[in-house]
Amino acid sequence: MIASLHSLTAAELAARYPATHPVGDWVRAHLAPAGAFTVNALIALALTTVFVSLTALFLVWMERKVCARFQLRLGPNRVGPFGLLQTLADGLKLFLKESFMPREADFFVYHLAPLIPITSSFMVFCVLPFDHNIQIADPQGGLVYLAAFLGMGVFGVLLAGWASNNKYSLLGALRSGAQMIAYEISYVLCLLLIVLASGSASTRDIVLAQQGTVLDWWLFKLPGCGALGFIIFIISSTAELHRAPFDIAEAESELTGGFHTEYSGMGFSMFFLSEYANLFVASGLGATLFLGGFLAPQFGFGPLDRALELVPGCVWFMLKVYGLVYLYMWLRWTFPRLRVDQLMSLEWKFLLPVALGNLAVAAVLVALGWLLP
Amino acid sequence: MSALESSIVLPPGFEPATDGREGEAYYLNMGPQHPSTHGVLRLVVRLDGETVLGVVPHPGYVHRGIEKMGENMSVLQYLHHTDRLDYLSSLGNSLSICLIVERALGLGVPERADYIRVILCELQRIASHMLWWGVFGMDLGAITTFFYGFRDHELITQLFEEVCGARLTLNYFRPGGVAQDVPADFLAKVQVILEQTRRSLDEYDRLLTKNVIIQERTHGIGVLPAATARSYGCSGAVLRASGVDYDVRKHDSYSIYDRFAFDVPLGRNGDCFDRYEVRMREMAQSVRILEQAVAQFPAAGPWRSKELPQYKLPAGSWFRWVEAARGAFGTFIVSDGSLKPVRIKNRSPGFSNLSVLDEIARGAKLADLVTILSSLDIVVPDIDR
Numbered sequence: 001m002i003a004s005l006h007s008l009t010a011a012e013l014a015a016r017y018p019a020t021h022p023v024g025d026w027v028r029a030h031l032a033p034a035g036a037f038t039v040n041a042l043i044a045l046a047l048t049t050v051f052v053s054l055t056a057l058f059l060v061w062m063e064r065k066v067c068a069r070f071q072l073r074l075g076p077n078r079v080g081p082f083g084l085l086q087t088l089a090d091g092l093k094l095f096l097k098e099s100f101m102p103r104e105a106d107f108f109v110y111h112l113a114p115l116i117p118i119t120s121s122f123m124v125f126c127v128l129p130f131d132h133n134i135q136i137a138d139p140q141g142g143l144v145y146l147a148a149f150l151g152m153g154v155f156g157v158l159l160a161g162w163a164s165n166n167k168y169s170l171l172g173a174l175r176s177g178a179q180m181i182a183y184e185i186s187y188v189l190c191l192l193l194i195v196l197a198s199g200s201a202s203t204r205d206i207v208l209a210q211q212g213t214v215l216d217w218w219l220f221k222l223p224g225c226g227a228l229g230f231i232i233f234i235i236s237s238t239a240e241l242h243r244a245p246f247d248i249a250e251a252e253s254e255l256t257g258g259f260h261t262e263y264s265g266m267g268f269s270m271f272f273l274s275e276y277a278n279l280f281v282a283s284g285l286g287a288t289l290f291l292g293g294f295l296a297p298q299f300g301f302g303p304l305d306r307a308l309e310l311v312p313g314c315v316w317f318m319l320k321v322y323g324l325v326y327l328y329m330w331l332r333w334t335f336p337r338l339r340v341d342q343l344m345s346l347e348w349k350f351l352l353p354v355a356l357g358n359l360a361v362a363a364v365l366v367a368l369g370w371l372l373p
Numbered sequence: 374m375s376a377l378e379s380s381i382v383l384p385p386g387f388e389p390a391t392d393g394r395e396g397e398a399y400y401l402n403m404g405p406q407h408p409s410t411h412g413v414l415r416l417v418v419r420l421d422g423e424t425v426l427g428v429v430p431h432p433g434y435v436h437r438g439i440e441k442m443g444e445n446m447s448v449l450q451y452l453h454h455t456d457r458l459d460y461l462s463s464l465g466n467s468l469s470i471c472l473i474v475e476r477a478l479g480l481g482v483p484e485r486a487d488y489i490r491v492i493l494c495e496l497q498r499i500a501s502h503m504l505w506w507g508v509f510g511m512d513l514g515a516i517t518t519f520f521y522g523f524r525d526h527e528l529i530t531q532l533f534e535e536v537c538g539a540r541l542t543l544n545y546f547r548p549g550g551v552a553q554d555v556p557a558d559f560l561a562k563v564q565v566i567l568e569q570t571r572r573s574l575d576e577y578d579r580l581l582t583k584n585v586i587i588q589e590r591t592h593g594i595g596v597l598p599a600a601t602a603r604s605y606g607c608s609g610a611v612l613r614a615s616g617v618d619y620d621v622r623k624h625d626s627y628s629i630y631d632r633f634a635f636d637v638p639l640g641r642n643g644d645c646f647d648r649y650e651v652r653m654r655e656m657a658q659s660v661r662i663l664e665q666a667v668a669q670f671p672a673a674g675p676w677r678s679k680e681l682p683q684y685k686l687p688a689g690s691w692f693r694w695v696e697a698a699r700g701a702f703g704t705f706i707v708s709d710g711s712l713k714p715v716r717i718k719n720r721s722p723g724f725s726n727l728s729v730l731d732e733i734a735r736g737a738k739l740a741d742l743v744t745i746l747s748s749l750d751i752v753v754p755d756i757d758r
Binding site for chain 1: 399401407408409423510513514515516517519520521524581584586587589590738739740741742743
């Protein structure tokens with residue numbers, strides 16, 4: 001299926017983009033299969049933990065710098081070069097703070113809730129293809145797995161709001177529950193669009209299906225449908241991330257802190273960490289699905305294309321991800337917040353029908369083979 | 374009423390429900406420490422889900438008894454305390470007292486002082502509305518506007534600092550004029566501010582007014598009918614947004630406001646958007662007044678008529694109101710002819726404007742309550758006094 005969509009055959013693709021990393025190969029060559037699997041899994045786990053933590057720290061710093069520039073300020077610039085260590089200092093402060101629990105709160109659920117969103121962020125990281133051979137797992141149903149774990153995050157928010165025994169938290173959790181369930185639908189419809197177009201639910205295969213020039217990215221292919229899908233994806237993922245203009249779950253002007261009002265210390269920092277980890281995941285997903293993932297942009301002009309090819313795939317992936325991260329930040333610091341009923345009608349009355357129609361049109365286009373712009 | 378209902382102690386100000394929502398409603402305490410109650414106002418909100426069924430404001434957390442203090446000091450000593458009422462239009466507050474003393478004692482005001490007063494009052498109105506604009510955006514979730522509002526507010530505050538040494542509590546007007554002359558480059562600085570304000574107003578429109586989310590969230594929200602606005606004694610932009618044409622500067626003119634041509638912007642529906650738009654248009658009108666005042670400004674002359682050793686008001690009662698940034702601010706003084714007044718009462722626009730909150734917030738969503746409160750533009754020390 002994949003091979004039919006572009007010039008390279010499956011065998012050529014496999015040769016050009018080997019799926020295994022030299023480090024993994026080395027471990028496999030020196031250990032028995034069971035041992036090699038364990039060692040590789042441990043390496044992946046350690047790398048993910050370090051990467052997610054560092055990324056979240058960096059993104060917090062970046063958000064503060066970006067919003068400072070939007071707001072005629074300088075942002076953090078005292079701790080470390082360009083204030084880079086500011087979030088580390090803040091994290092240390094949060095770590096040392098007393099973990100306060102309100103009276104009458106549900107002890108077990110209150111302490112369980114912050115762990116759920118961060119767990120789901122870690123799980124989702126596993127299927128992001130950072131490069132053709134840097135990906136922890138590439139299950140055939142990659143996007144199904146991804147949608148399942150992205151949807152898990154809402155439990156943390158709901159449970160936190162319920163267990164805190166606070167009206168503000170409860171209102172935030174109710175809003176968030178309604179919002180995430182609603183926007184998940186158009187979110188998943190966007191994933192379906194790409195599955196339909198590329199004929200695979202594996203994230204790696206989806207990237208490889210965008211082989212060719214820039215115009216072969218799903219953003220531009222599928223005349224109109226890809227671009228519309230991308231816009232719906234950006235809107236619904238902003239809602240999934242609880243970022244402005246959809247940050248009604250923690251709308252500080254009416255709900256003070258929303259679902260995490262009663263969390264302090266590590267409980268709060270877990271929510272905070274997962275928020276930024278999810279920002280990276282959403283951007284990574286956008287880059288993978290619509291912007292050719294780790295593929296270098298090609299413009300059909302020999303020397304330039306070859307020069308761009310020299311840059312490693314993971315660098316391209318990160319560039320695309322941070323481009324999208326900047327887009328999310330731009331939206332957040334420019335727009336006011338929607339009201340809860342407007343948010344719901346935007347999804348049910350506008351985004352959902354449009355996404356469904358888009359999917360139907362795309363299905364016809366795919367069936368007819370009209371993929372090129 | 375069920376036994377359960379009657380056993381529940383309701384928050385003060387609420388009657389047992391008669392709207393068929395017994396058992397569904399709950400009460401939410403907002404404030405005195407809350408991000409969007411603008412200081413230390415406390416609201417108790419009766420809610421059904423997200424829908425507001427009633428609001429009871431509890432002011433008084435910054436009550437300092439300023440009016441009572443005024444009974445133990447001379448009027449001149451009381452003058453600077455009024456800066457602590459509505460701190461965003463402190464000049465308007467002190468102007469009302471100066472006007473009373475000037476009328477009671479028959480003091481003349483030099484022309485230069487009159488122009489200084491008008492220029493500074495209008496600048497303060499612009500500064501106050503800019504700050505309100507920034508906070509309004511923030512209450513609707515657009516945090517960036519807050520910084521833009523403060524950026525432009527800062528220019529005007531710096532000019533105030535150069536004129537009288539203070540940035541917020543200016544204490545600059547005196548009966549018979551102003552405390553000291555303005556610096557030599559005063560007019561040039563005002564011109565710079567006018568230039569910047571014109572640019573900023575344009576920027577505000579592009580950033581917030583025309584934003585579709587702002588339009589959606591403010592149109593038809595918190596509709597205040599003209600009759601209700603009148604009966605609650607609303608004033609300022611809140612009153613004019615409901616279509617009532619009353620501006621103290623125009624209809625009960627004071628100082629030299631009758632020399633300037635300006636319009637009184639009016640709204641039609643009295644919703645949050647009208648209140649927003651009226652304030653935006655008021656800033657443009659203030660710019661218009663300032664242009665004329667700068668052109669007519671006397672190049673030289675005294676800035677204060679002869680100072681008296683004591684300012685004793687003749688026996689009787691005296692009242693004067695002025696159009697402050699938030700509405701009609703009035704001072705009422707009862708004097709028995711001695712140095713200290715018998716009674717001082719300040720009519721603050723914020724108190725009347727806040728009292729209409731319950732009326733117009735019913736049926737709105739919780740997020741709308743914040744929008745409505747912000748569109749009323751209250752300053753809590755002005756309400757509590």
